[in-house]
Amino acid sequence: MTAFTSPPMDTAQAGPPPPVYAKPGFRQRLLQRLGTRIALGWLLLVLLLALAAPLVTAYDPLSGGDNALQPPLSAGHWLGTDDLGRDIWTRVVYGTRVSLAVGIISAFFAVLIGVVLGAIAGYYGGWADALLMRIAEFFQTLPRFVVALIVIAVFGASLAKMILVIALLSWPQLARVVRATVASLRQSQFVDAARVAGMGHGAIILREILPNVAAPIIVIGSLDIASAILIEASLSFFGLGEPNLVSWGGMLNDAQQYLRSAWWMSAFAGLAIALTVWAFNLLGDALNDALNPRAGHTP
Amino acid sequence: MNSGATADAAAPLLDVRHLCVDIAQGPRQLRVVEDVSLQVQRGEAVGLVGESGSGKSMTAFALLNLFPSPLARVAGGEVLLEGRDLARMDAAQLRSVRGARVGMVFQDPSSFLDPLMPVGRQIAEALVAHGQVDGSRARVLELIDLMELPQAAQVALKYPHELSGGMRQRILIAAALAMKPALLIADEPTTALDVTVQAGILKLLTRLRKELDLGLLLITHDLAVIAETCQQVHVMYAGQIVESNAIEPLFDRPAHPYTQGLLRSVLSPQSRAHDLFSIPGGVAIAGQWPSGCRFHPRCPIMRPGLCDTAVPELGSSGQGVDRCHLSGAPEAIHAWG
Amino acid sequence: MISFILRRLLHALPLLLAVVVLNFLLIAFTPGDPILLLVGDFPAPPEYLEQMRREYGLDQPVWVQLWRYLAKVVQGDFGFSFAAQQPVATLIVERLGVTLELTLTALVFASVGGMVLGVAAARMRGRWPDTAIQTASSAGYSIPDFWLGQLLILTFAIGLGWLPSQGNSSVRDATEGFAGWLDHMRYLILPAFALSLRYLALITRITRASMLEVMGSDYILAARSRGASEWTVVVVHGLRNAAAPVLTVIGYNVGFILAGSALIEAVFAWPGIGRLLFESISRRDYPVMLAILLMVSATVVVANLVTDVVHRLIDPRLERT
Numbered sequence: 001m002t003a004f005t006s007p008p009m010d011t012a013q014a015g016p017p018p019p020v021y022a023k024p025g026f027r028q029r030l031l032q033r034l035g036t037r038i039a040l041g042w043l044l045l046v047l048l049l050a051l052a053a054p055l056v057t058a059y060d061p062l063s064g065g066d067n068a069l070q071p072p073l074s075a076g077h078w079l080g081t082d083d084l085g086r087d088i089w090t091r092v093v094y095g096t097r098v099s100l101a102v103g104i105i106s107a108f109f110a111v112l113i114g115v116v117l118g119a120i121a122g123y124y125g126g127w128a129d130a131l132l133m134r135i136a137e138f139f140q141t142l143p144r145f146v147v148a149l150i151v152i153a154v155f156g157a158s159l160a161k162m163i164l165v166i167a168l169l170s171w172p173q174l175a176r177v178v179r180a181t182v183a184s185l186r187q188s189q190f191v192d193a194a195r196v197a198g199m200g201h202g203a204i205i206l207r208e209i210l211p212n213v214a215a216p217i218i219v220i221g222s223l224d225i226a227s228a229i230l231i232e233a234s235l236s237f238f239g240l241g242e243p244n245l246v247s248w249g250g251m252l253n254d255a256q257q258y259l260r261s262a263w264w265m266s267a268f269a270g271l272a273i274a275l276t277v278w279a280f281n282l283l284g285d286a287l288n289d290a291l292n293p294r295a296g297h298t299p
Numbered sequence: 300m301n302s303g304a305t306a307d308a309a310a311p312l313l314d315v316r317h318l319c320v321d322i323a324q325g326p327r328q329l330r331v332v333e334d335v336s337l338q339v340q341r342g343e344a345v346g347l348v349g350e351s352g353s354g355k356s357m358t359a360f361a362l363l364n365l366f367p368s369p370l371a372r373v374a375g376g377e378v379l380l381e382g383r384d385l386a387r388m389d390a391a392q393l394r395s396v397r398g399a400r401v402g403m404v405f406q407d408p409s410s411f412l413d414p415l416m417p418v419g420r421q422i423a424e425a426l427v428a429h430g431q432v433d434g435s436r437a438r439v440l441e442l443i444d445l446m447e448l449p450q451a452a453q454v455a456l457k458y459p460h461e462l463s464g465g466m467r468q469r470i471l472i473a474a475a476l477a478m479k480p481a482l483l484i485a486d487e488p489t490t491a492l493d494v495t496v497q498a499g500i501l502k503l504l505t506r507l508r509k510e511l512d513l514g515l516l517l518i519t520h521d522l523a524v525i526a527e528t529c530q531q532v533h534v535m536y537a538g539q540i541v542e543s544n545a546i547e548p549l550f551d552r553p554a555h556p557y558t559q560g561l562l563r564s565v566l567s568p569q570s571r572a573h574d575l576f577s578i579p580g581g582v583a584i585a586g587q588w589p590s591g592c593r594f595h596p597r598c599p600i601m602r603p604g605l606c607d608t609a610v611p612e613l614g615s616s617g618q619g620v621d622r623c624h625l626s627g628a629p630e631a632i633h634a635w636g
Numbered sequence: 637m638i639s640f641i642l643r644r645l646l647h648a649l650p651l652l653l654a655v656v657v658l659n660f661l662l663i664a665f666t667p668g669d670p671i672l673l674l675v676g677d678f679p680a681p682p683e684y685l686e687q688m689r690r691e692y693g694l695d696q697p698v699w700v701q702l703w704r705y706l707a708k709v710v711q712g713d714f715g716f717s718f719a720a721q722q723p724v725a726t727l728i729v730e731r732l733g734v735t736l737e738l739t740l741t742a743l744v745f746a747s748v749g750g751m752v753l754g755v756a757a758a759r760m761r762g763r764w765p766d767t768a769i770q771t772a773s774s775a776g777y778s779i780p781d782f783w784l785g786q787l788l789i790l791t792f793a794i795g796l797g798w799l800p801s802q803g804n805s806s807v808r809d810a811t812e813g814f815a816g817w818l819d820h821m822r823y824l825i826l827p828a829f830a831l832s833l834r835y836l837a838l839i840t841r842i843t844r845a846s847m848l849e850v851m852g853s854d855y856i857l858a859a860r861s862r863g864a865s866e867w868t869v870v871v872v873h874g875l876r877n878a879a880a881p882v883l884t885v886i887g888y889n890v891g892f893i894l895a896g897s898a899l900i901e902a903v904f905a906w907p908g909i910g911r912l913l914f915e916s917i918s919r920r921d922y923p924v925m926l927a928i929l930l931m932v933s934a935t936v937v938v939a940n941l942v943t944d945v946v947h948r949l950i951d952p953r954l955e956r957t
Contacts, residue, residue, distance in 0.1 A: 035771070138654050141940070143895040146913075146932050150925050153917045154662055230780055234899055237782050238917065252783055256903065259801075263790050270783030278778035285774070365861055367854075398863030405861075410854040413873050414953060425862035458952045474862060 029290040036286035039279035046276055050096040057090040061246045069262050080264040082254055088264060092272050094246040099276060102163055102232040107224040109167035111174060111217060118178025119205055119213075123186055129179070136172035144169040145234055152240045159242050162235060166228050174220050181213045215291040222284035226277045233273050248273045310382065311338040312514040313362075313482055318376035318386075320354070320361045322368070324586070330374065331585045332357050333538045337516075339531075341481060344508055344515040346525040346546075348561075349535035352582045358535070359486045359518045361386075363397055380482065398425035402475030406487035408467035412459040418470045419443075419455025425477040442473040447503060465496035469503065476507070482514040483507075489524060501528050522565050526550065534558050537583040537593035544619025554621040556598050556634035563635055576635075592624065600630045637948065644944055648937045653706075655933040659926045660705045709930070715923035724927045727912060734804060735908030739897050741828040746835035746893075747886050753836070754843025754882075755875060758851065769840060776837035781896055785830035785903035792826060799826055802905040827904040831896055835889050842885045846878035853877070880947060887943025891936030 031037055049056060058076075059065075064084030072080040072088075079088035121132040148165045155161055185191065186209070194204050235241060236249030248269040255265035320332035332354040339345045349355040360366045361373050362385065378385040380400060385393065397403075402425075405411040412421060419439050426435040443451035446469035459467055468488060475483060485504065489497040505528055508515050517529055525532055525546070532549050534542040534557065542555040553559045560578040580597035583589060589596050595606040605624050616626045625631045708715070714724040757769040793801035804823045850856070851874050859869050901910030909928060916924035 134650075138651055141651050141891075141933060141936050142655065142658075143891045143932050143936060145892075145895045146898070146929055149898070149913070149917065150662070150929050153920075153925060154922065226778065230778075233780050234782065237780075237899065238902070238914065240917070249780075252780075252786065255786065259786060259789055260794055263794075266783065266786045266790065270780065270786065273783060274775075274779045277780070278775055281774055281778050363861060365857060367852075367857055394863045394865070396863070397861055403858075403861040405854065405858060407854065411858040413855040413859070413877065415876055415951060416873075424859060424864055424868075428863040428865060428868065460953050471858070474858075477862070 026290055030286055032290075033286065035282055039282040039286070042275055042279045043283065046096050046100065046279075049093050050100050053093050053097065057087070057093050059087040059090040061086065061090045061094040062244065069258070071262075072264050079268050080262070082251070082265050083258055083262070088251075088268055091246045091251055092248070092268050095248040095251065095269065095272065096276075098159070098236075098241075098245050098247045099229050099232065099273070102159065102166065103225040103229040103280070106163045106166040106170065106228045107221050109163070110170035110224055110228075111221050113167065114171040114174030115178050115210070115213070115217060117171070118175035119182050119210065121175070122179035122182030123201070123205055123209070125183065129183075132175070133179070136175050139169060139172045142169065145231060148231060148235060149238060149240065152235060157235075157240045157242055159245065162232060162241075166231055170224050170228065174217065174224070177216045177220060178213050181216065182209055185209045185212060219284050219288045219291065222280055222287055226280035226284065229273065229277050229280070309340070311379075312341045312381060313337075313339040313516065314377075314379040315358075315362070316377045316379070318358065318361060318378065319374040320357050321372055321374040322357075322585075323370040323372075328374070329586045331371075331538050332361065335376070335533075335535070335538075335540055337531075337533050337540070337543070339482065339514040339516050341514050342508060342512045343531065344505070344517060344529040345531040345533070346529035347516065347518045347533050347535060348520065348522060348525050350520055350582050352537075352584065353535040354538040354585075355518045355520075355535045356486055359403075359484050359516070362484060362516075363401060363403065364388075364393060365397075365403070395429070398475075398480070399429050399478045400480050401482045401484065402478075402480040404468075404471050404475050404483065404485040404488050407491040408464060408471050409459065409491070411471060412467060414459055417456050417458055418462070418467075422455070422470060422474045422477055424474060429478060431478070438477065439473075442477060443470075445476075445507070446470070446473050463496075464492050465499060468492060468496075468500055472500075472503070472507070476511070476513075479511070480513075482516065484516045484518070486518045487520070488517070490519070490521070497524070504528060522561060534561070537588055538585060539593065539622060540613065541594065541623070542619060542621040543613075544617075548618045552617060552632075554616045554619065554626050554631070555594075555623050556600060556631065557594050558621075559634050560597075592622075598634070599636070600625055600628075600634045637945075640948060641941075641945060644941050648941055651937055652934060655930060656706060656709055657702065659930055660702050662926065714927040714930075720921070720924075724923045727924060728909060728927060728931065731907065731909045731912050734906065735894075735897055735901070735910060738824070738827055738831065738900070738906060738908060739893050741824060742832035742835070742897075743886070743890065743893055745828060746832040746839055749832075750836045750839025751843050751875070751882065753840040755847055755870065757840065757844040758847035759870065761848065766844075770844075773837040773840045776833045777841075779833065781830050781834055782899040782903050784833060785827065785900055788826045788830055789903070799823075801826070804906055827900045827906055830903070831893065831900045834896070835893060838889065839882060839885060843878065843882050846881045847874060850874050850878040876950070879950060883943060883946055883950070887939050887946075890939035891932060894932055894935055 031040075064086045065081075066085055067074070067077065067081050068083055068085040070077050070081040072078060074080060077087050077089070079092065081087055082091070117132050117136075121129040144166070147169060148162070151165050152161060182205070191204060191208055194208050199208075232241070232247065233249030233252070236247040237253045239250075239253055241247045241250045251269035252266060252273075255262070255269070258265050315335060315337050318332060318335040319330060321328040321330050323329070335354075335358050337345060337347070347355045347358060357366075357371065360371070362378050364373060364385065366372070373386050376386065380396065383396075385396060388396070412418065419436075422439045422442055423435045426432065426438060431438075439455055440451040443454050448454050448466060448469055454462070454466075454470075459470075462470065472483075472488075483504075488504070489500050492500065501524060504515060504517075507513055515528075517525070519525060529546055532542075532544060532546055533540050534549075534555065536557050542549070542553065542558045544554075549558065550562065553562055557578070560576075563576045564578065578597055583593050583596075589607070591605075591607045591609050592598070592601075592611050595601045598606065601607070602625065609624065611622045611624045613620045613622050614626060623631065712725055714728075720727055753769050753773075757766045760766045789801040792799045800823050805820050851870075856869055856873055859873050864873075897906075897908065898910030898913045900906065901908050902914045905911065909931075912924060913928050915921070916928070
């Protein structure tokens with residue numbers, strides 16, 4: 001057939017491809033859908049409430065009063081009070097702190113561990129890779145909630161332990177993704193070029209490879225925050241939260257006995273969990289779509 | 300549209316008239332096939348040749364309204380099969396035609412066969428779909444034999460990945476012929492196969508055409524395939540048919556400069572390095588078609604003022620038709636020198 | 637196929653072993669006297685404690701202790717629960733059926749419902765049913781199942797009075813036969829639904845994504861060219877090819893459903909393993925807790941194995957590897 005009129009194009013790249021979030025249009029794509037904007041708005045609200053809790057509440061979240069089991073829209077308690085007379089609105093607001101703290105910090109550590117171990121496994125391969133992946137598989141086999149439950153029960157309940165346990169159970173998923181991406185990028189031309197130029201392994205990983213792993217990390221990180229909040233709520237529901245902190249899950253634990261008499265003890269705390277978790281999940285989805293713009297990928 | 304076939308009193312098996320296909324691109328409709336007309340008689344092989352982007356595959360998909368993309372649609376014209384217009388049928392009517400009166404064979408037998416289903420069941424699919432379950436097993440074995448494959452009973456139980464490329468293509472052909480259709484549409488049936496296997500498939504298609512009195516519409520970019528298999532040829536460029544003729548006159552005396560260029564660029568064993576020929580410029584892209592004659596930017600005999608402004612219609616030249624303003628002019632006989 | 641199963645089992649054993657070791661380490665390194673840990677908060681005579689010490693070989697080096705623990709586990713001896721005054725194994729076996737009923741119901745409902753909704757969403761892509769299903773999925777995935785349980789109780793048990801809120805059967809009339817079964821179902825509906833919603837959402841999502849990818853395949857076009865009906869095209873060709881990732885997700889989540897049953901059983905007072913776990917945590921009954929951890933982990937390993945086997949059964953191409 002017709003012969004080529006020009007020689008094939010040279011496909012060697014001059015340098016590493018730009019990180020995905022730097023590509024033009026990222027912000028527009030991210031904020032495209034109404035759901036995402038609402039989710040971001042909600043998360044901002046939650047953050048503000050967590051930071052400014054004393055300013056928007058009038059009561060002590062921990063000590064009760066005489067007005068036990070008041071329904072919503074009672075005088076001075078627009079969301080009602082619980083069995084110990086504590087104001088529900090105050091407790092919901094203070095609950096944001098525990099949820100956000102556990103969610104964000106544990107996800108942060110999970111990402112840290114996952115990226116470090118995954119990068120090492122993907123870059124060096126060999127026995128380090130095999131060993132790390134076996135360890136990851138082991139952690140993934142353990143059902144997160146049951147393990148967290150038992151570890152906390154055995155070692156005592158505290159926020160720090162909860163964060164640690166959740167982080168240790170969450171890193172494998174991220175590590176696997178990082179490993180896969182790093183392993184494939186290791187073969188690419190710009191890495192070879194960097195090595196020839198005399199770049200050390202560490203620098204190569206940090207400067208050339210990791211920026212390209214940023215996209216899945218951001219997405220999984222957001223989803224990890226969501227599941228961390230759920231796990232914390234579940235643990236607190238089981239009575240394993242730190243006793244002197246207000247937690248939404250703990251509020252649901254209190255509510256369990258009073259379902260017949262005080263539905264509001266359950267409704268608002270649970271709604272708070274659901275909306276916050278949903279917001280992080282929606283954010284994760286939106287980030288995924290914005291970072292992987294593929295024609296026809298519209299869900 | 301006289302395709303130059305020998306005088307045949309019978310109505311054509313397939314009569315495509317002024318077919319147009321659009322693809323939706325955002326708010327606009329992009330026309331990718333324009334005013335295509337062709338006919339296929341029973342027992343006749345008609346070729347539709349063109350490069351990628353010429354619209355030839357779109358034409359094939361349009362006949363049964365089976366586009367890979369949901370954005371494409373038939374925008375005008377008629378597709379008359381045995382007198383009935385396929386383009387005006389609803390889904391149920393089309394389903395009764397597909398597989399029964401018309402069979403279709405595709406380019407890559409690896410991706411066009413369900414990897415999780417034994418091939419025998421896929422061959423029988425048309426039979427089952429049209430209510431002929433009884434005797435389907437016997438028919439499947441008969442078809443596999445017809446495809447010149449040994450040990451039909453064992454082949455029928457195999458999965459696609461257990462067969463070679465050539466065998467898979469024969470399976471696809473068998474599946475298309477299960478209900479003894481009158482017309483077989485073959486879209487690039489040999490492109491994905493090794494050269495050595497290609498010849499076997501083409502011979503098989505020719506044999507089937509003669510034995511079953513099958514009408515064959517063969518779409519390809521490879522002129523050698525056309526030369527070996529077809530009696531009539533239509534050349535497509537930029538969504539239009541630019542030349543139609545019987546096979547020998549087309550090869551001997553191509554009228555359109557594009558056809559001449561195509562023939563010239565086919566390598567032969569005698570070609571030498573300095574003989575390498577290619578039509579300069581790139582294939583015209585849908586949506587950005589040149590004004591006037593769509594080939595004019597690449598044409599060596601382009602006449603300014605005419606070819607770049609006026610759209611040429613199909614007109615007779617010798618035995619066939621072509622779409623060139625300068626058809627018949629002295630410089631058009633050997634446009635490339 | 638047999639060799640594949642054996643190979644996978646071999647691969648899985650070290651994992652199980654690691655879980656047992658983890659169990660042991662939790663016992664060995666908890667703050668405080670490990671024997672007191674095993675005994676729990678219940679008073680036991682000092683002679684018994686001494687005997688336990690010798691029996692568990694706590695005067696021996698750590699690896700000997702580990703070996704003895706392993707030996708016991710393999711024989712099915714998970715220790716003794718002082719809180720319940722019964723061998724742990726007995727306690728678990730008693731409650732196993734009830735939990736299995738709940739989790740299997742939830743699993744089946746989530747799988748079937750999820751696949752149906754996922755196929756529907758894929759078929760209606762871009763139109764409002766698709767958007768509605770997707771929004772509902774992302775919400776369903778985010779709702780904590782124990783809160784959902786409470787909501788269901790508030791609505792259907794307390795508010796409307798249609799369904800019971802606690803337990804798994806009526807104690808009053810021990811109705812037999814079909815009426816008894818029907819009555820039992822009334823107790824099963826709410827907890828099973830609460831447990832399943834999150835996974836239904838997940839399976840809907842993965843089914844939809846997988847179907848969208850598969851329906852764009854060439855063999856779908858080829859099937860249509862032969863006049864195949866929509867049902868054949870979508871289900872026989874489409875869903876079967878789309879099933880692989882869906883099965884992976886289902887298998888992967890079996891462990892999570894089992895673990896989640898703990899929360900649901902707490903909310904609905906469903907007398908199963910989950911409730912046992914809850915009680916054992918309140919009572920500091922460590923042997924029970926650890927035995928349950930081991931059991932759930934083992935279930936996950938088995939579920940993964942079964943998923944792998946099913947994959948190979950479905951896809952003939954995998955036989956080669």
